[in-house]
Amino acid sequence: MKRFKSLSILIAIILVMSSILTACGNDDSKDVEGDDDYKLELKLSHVFSPDEQLAKSMDLVADRIREKTNGAIDIQTYPQAQLATYKDGLEQVVRGAEFISVEDPSYLADYVPDFQALVGPFLYEEIDEYTGLLKTDLVQDMIDSAEEEGIKILGLDYVFGFRNLVTNEIVETPEDLKGLKLRVPESQLFIDTINAMGATATSLPFSETISGVQQGVVDGLEGSEFSNLGTKMYEVAKNVAITKHFLGTCGVYISTEVWEEIPEEYQTIIEEEFIYGGKEMIEIIEDSHDETVEELEAEGVKFNEVDMNAFREATESVYDNMDGVSENIYDKLQEELEELR
Secondary structure, eight states: OHHHHHHHHHHHHHHHHHHHHHHHHHHHHHHHHHHHTOOEEEEEEOSOOTTSHHHHHHHHHHHHHHHHTTTSEEEEEEOTTSSOOHHHHHHHHHTTOSEEEEEOGGGGGGTSTHHHHHTOTTOOSSHHHHHHHTTSHHHHHHHHHHHHTTEEEEEEEEEEEEEEEEESSOOOSGGGGTTOEEEEOSOHHHHHHHHHHTSEEEEOOGGGHHHHHHHTSOSEEEEOHHHHHHHTGGGTOOEEEEEEEEEEEEEEEEEHHHHHTSOHHHHHHHHHHHHHHHHHHHHHHHHHHHHHHHHHHHTTOEEEOOOHHHHHHHTHHHHHTOTTOOTTHHHHHHHHHHHHO
């Protein structure tokens, strides 16, 4: 009987402890439910038109994040420079605004100078060279340095094709660009590169570019086939010189201050979706390139090859004149690319 009573007491103690543990478990559940009450609206800004793939990709990523977080993270996308873009967009990020800036990585150079070399002229022959380089310690160190400046990089591989010269002239050599004014974004890297190639770089908002070509303010511009089609550049400039002087790519940036306040479970979803979105966009771009060229040709656009070596030699000085970059950064990038190739 004593053993039976002892056993009964032991069972009673176990039941009480189980009840306590269950109660504690419910408290944890309440904490998780508290996370479910978390809401954050982020404004995402870029210069691309809604018809361009980058805009479509940003919308897809935002929708997937909204769905997977049950609306906790609501990213509102603003195309065509409705909100701050270029340098102003990155300044919003650095100041800690609830804002996502989508820009060419050259704009990061104001905070980490080596980024201008990463996307410098005539550096890449294929897209996978760039995406491979992003995984190296050399570039990861740049990314870490950006975080120290308050910029969390969610992706650098929203690639929209190689950028070419779009004019009404046949351009084959640097000499053919003399006297031509070409629109560029307000980026020192773009300005220096187009000037070195032989033209006169003229910074204009893209919203003024088409009319600028029509009115003779500029003689042309530069951009990828996808931008050409999506923005209807072909309506004012019918010739494309295949210079491939830049790989057209954008990064996605958010304030580290804002990022650190986001619950970890949502951080994971955001990072995963932006990583997937970049890979997805590259696949779309590569699969649809030939079709895009055919559509442009149907609109009367002509494509011509150029003296690539002449343009490459003409722009070597751009790397020499980059302010603040690490010593021998160009050589280090080339060494990494040689290994990848």
